Amino acid sequence: MQRYGILSLIREGLRGHTGWEPAWRFPEPKPRYDAVIIGGGGHGLATAYYLAKEHGLTDIAVIEKGWIGGGNAGRNTTIIRSNYLYDESAAIYDHALQLWKTLGRELDFNIMMSHRGVLNLAHDEGELRQLKRRVEANRLNGVDAEWLEPEDVKAFCPPISISPTLRYPVLGATLQRSGGTNRHDAVVWGYARAADALGVDIIQQCEVTNILSEGGAVTGIETTKGTIATPKVASVTAGHTSVIAAMLGLKLPIESHPLQAMVSEPIKPVMPCVVMSSAVHVYVSQSDKGELVIGAGIDPHLSYTQRGSFDIVEHQMAAMVELLPFTSRLRFMRQWGGIVDVCPDASPVISKTRIKGFYVNGGWGTGGWKATPGSGHVFADLIANDEPNAIAAPFALERFVSGALVAEHGAAAVAH
Amino acid sequence: MFLIRCPWCGERDVSDFSYGGEAHIARPADSDAMSDSAWADYVFLRTNPKGVHAERWNHQAGCRRWFNMLRNTATDDILAVYKMGETPPQVSANLPATPSGEAAIGSGNDAAKVMTTEEGRGEGGGK
Ligand SMILES: Cc1cc2nc3c(=O)[nH]c(=O)nc-3n(C[C@H](O)[C@H](O)[C@H](O)COP(=O)(O)OP(=O)(O)OC[C@H]3O[C@@H](n4cnc5c(N)ncnc54)[C@H](O)[C@@H]3O)c2cc1C
Numbered sequence A: 001m002q003r004y005g006i007l008s009l010i011r012e013g014l015r016g017h018t019g020w021e022p023a024w025r026f027p028e029p030k031p032r033y034d035a036v037i038i039g040g041g042g043h044g045l046a047t048a049y050y051l052a053k054e055h056g057l058t059d060i061a062v063i064e065k066g067w068i069g070g071g072n073a074g075r076n077t078t079i080i081r082s083n084y085l086y087d088e089s090a091a092i093y094d095h096a097l098q099l100w101k102t103l104g105r106e107l108d109f110n111i112m113m114s115h116r117g118v119l120n121l122a123h124d125e126g127e128l129r130q131l132k133r134r135v136e137a138n139r140l141n142g143v144d145a146e147w148l149e150p151e152d153v154k155a156f157c158p159p160i161s162i163s164p165t166l167r168y169p170v171l172g173a174t175l176q177r178s179g180g181t182n183r184h185d186a187v188v189w190g191y192a193r194a195a196d197a198l199g200v201d202i203i204q205q206c207e208v209t210n211i212l213s214e215g216g217a218v219t220g221i222e223t224t225k226g227t228i229a230t231p232k233v234a235s236v237t238a239g240h241t242s243v244i245a246a247m248l249g250l251k252l253p254i255e256s257h258p259l260q261a262m263v264s265e266p267i268k269p270v271m272p273c274v275v276m277s278s279a280v281h282v283y284v285s286q287s288d289k290g291e292l293v294i295g296a297g298i299d300p301h302l303s304y305t306q307r308g309s310f311d312i313v314e315h316q317m318a319a320m321v322e323l324l325p326f327t328s329r330l331r332f333m334r335q336w337g338g339i340v341d342v343c344p345d346a347s348p349v350i351s352k353t354r355i356k357g358f359y360v361n362g363g364w365g366t367g368g369w370k371a372t373p374g375s376g377h378v379f380a381d382l383i384a385n386d387e388p389n390a391i392a393a394p395f396a397l398e399r400f401v402s403g404a405l406v407a408e409h410g411a412a413a414v415a416h
Numbered sequence B: 001m002f003l004i005r006c007p008w009c010g011e012r013d014v015s016d017f018s019y020g021g022e023a024h025i026a027r028p029a030d031s032d033a034m035s036d037s038a039w040a041d042y043v044f045l046r047t048n049p050k051g052v053h054a055e056r057w058n059h060q061a062g063c064r065r066w067f068n069m070l071r072n073t074a075t076d077d078i079l080a081v082y083k084m085g086e087t088p089p090q091v092s093a094n095l096p097a098t099p100s101g102e103a104a105i106g107s108g109n110d111a112a113k114v115m116t117t118e119e120g121r122g123e124g125g126g127k
């Protein structure tokens, strides 16, 4: 793998940028692989990378129907935090957060990781108590968390008004200083380049159309580029998880909904951190280009149409102007939607299935980006060993039978 | 966004309505004798198809009555509206040519359509 850095930049600058190598290959699928990963989003590519790097499984392929990172990876607002209430969630999201800290260096790719801090605002007494409880729960789990009084909120994020006469007064906020944002494309490309260098075939413009099994065990897949034999198939397809599982006759506790986001015209730096408010329903940050990046809520009905309803945008704008009145004069440049895979307990599925060799990683819903490295890391472990490790185990499908749900709905504040 | 024709009030914006989830999931009659996995199936498992979906809606900002609807979740085409308790009518839908593909019109996702040649355009294709 060609190393990136100041020296290669200078060298290439001097010779007209003629020496850059393609970051990954565009191979044709081989007739057989040791394992096939369906879905070239962040989670799928991370899974492939860790399978190759930590488990020595290099004769594997990632099959992507569009282009890598064109799904939710390329559509999300990249808010990263790990301050979830329950132990199981704290374990996996914080595992991811620790990996994010050094990922750019590990992949030799600038993922523009910015630990700018994430504020979760409290607007009423109930929310205040619940968020304070969450700070304490986080601390017990070793997750970085602080409680800020209104003056400290103002000092940390000046555009927020703490006037007590507001309709939704800010009574305080939780702060996770290590939370923040990063660059979605760079994460996808960094993982793809590193996985490719380890021998992983990344096959784009190739849709998996069927999964073959015999005697309750996976034997291969059919794709738009032909049949591939493999004993292990891992679905990491976000909004399409149910479609893939249905190929083996499996029904999942997942439903797919459109989720929208939008960006404003670029403005000078005004938002120093990520701000989330569940009562008003706003989550916003400012990109390095200066755009305010705003995420909305899901359409209540299930759908695979990647656009979302207009009334959701209207609600979002109303909420945004309520929380940050100066934004009323901003123009919005782009709006888009992605299809998110929502589980009833708002926690993911990382699981074996009753079909031997078929593994599912999905159900991340509206908030899986932050988990990308952790999710790929523990899922690779599950695929390689056919057993979940301690972090992945609580997210097995059996929880819907046993009742041991990881019910993060109320606890996760805004859905991200 | 789409318009829904309430069987009692007529066509209204989707924001008038609230979504009631997958239709025709009958509450089990013999629930005392049910296994945990049968309960999981009833409470949590859903078909979530990319294609024709039978679902319940309530005209919340109107007559507040419930009804069923068939909708193509790949395009948001509404294919039929029918009353609670009725069996879903036969419909035809503009489906994607492949299970995770995009329908020719209305997918909201033109950019991500699989770039196949002619043979990739199956029944539902035809521009
Ligand atoms: C608008 C929006 C905002 C969000 N904001 C945040 C946020 O701020 N923070 C956060 O943590 N999370 C956020 N999320 C959620 C996050 O984006 C997802 O949970 C996460 O990206 C999902 O994992 P992924 O990257 O692997 O998914 P994807 O990028 O969707 O990857 C799945 C891939 O599978 C491919 N695929 C599907 N079917 C097939 C098939 N049959 N054959 C081959 N390939 C197939 C798809 O083309 C796709 O590329 C947001 C999501 C959206 C839509």
Ligand SMILES: [Zn+2]
Binding pocket: B006, B007, B008, B009, B010, B059, B062, B063, B064, B065
């Ligand atoms: Zn009505």
